[in-house]
Amino acid sequence: MxxxxxxxxxxxxxxxxxxxxxxxxxxxxxxxxxRDESYPVVARFTSVSGLKKDATVEIAGVPVGNVADIRLDPDRFEAVVRLRIRKGVPLQEDCIASIRTAGIIGDRFVEIKPGGSPDLIPPGGEIMETESAVNLEELISKYVFEK
Incomplete structure (x- = not known):
């Protein structure tokens, strides 16, 4: 016992x-x-070359979220990127989401430039202004092979 x-x-x-x-x-x-201390926002890009799930979302160089999901919209042939933004970080309706590279050959991340509108994007809303990723190989080939 x-x-x-x-x-x-x-x-x-x-x-x-x-x-x-x-x-x-x-x-x-x-x-x-x-606990989930974030809210979802969607952004559409013509190209998200090199962007991966869980990539950082930054405003003014400060991490404010991450990439939750990337999928293709088969009707519009655009990449639909779902972002998780930390609660307490408001996004104006006229903000701009851009895909940037950390350094010359670093990882891709999403940079959000704040807007000036008093109206905010609601949870589940969409960022209307986007700038797609710049393809470095494409730019070099245009410079080298263009006459």
């Missing part, structure tokens, strides 16, 4: 330890299972 109690205590201790480790992994990994 005494052995059964010791095994039970050790088992409960191990289960509690694994639960604590799982909780810390989720919280420190910024997974967001327990």
């Amino acid at each position: 005494k052995r059964f109690n010791l095994e039970t205590v050790v088992g409960l201790f191990l289960v509690a330890g694994f639960a604590c480790l799982a909780y810390l992994a989720v919280r420190l990994g910024d997974v967001g299972l327990f």
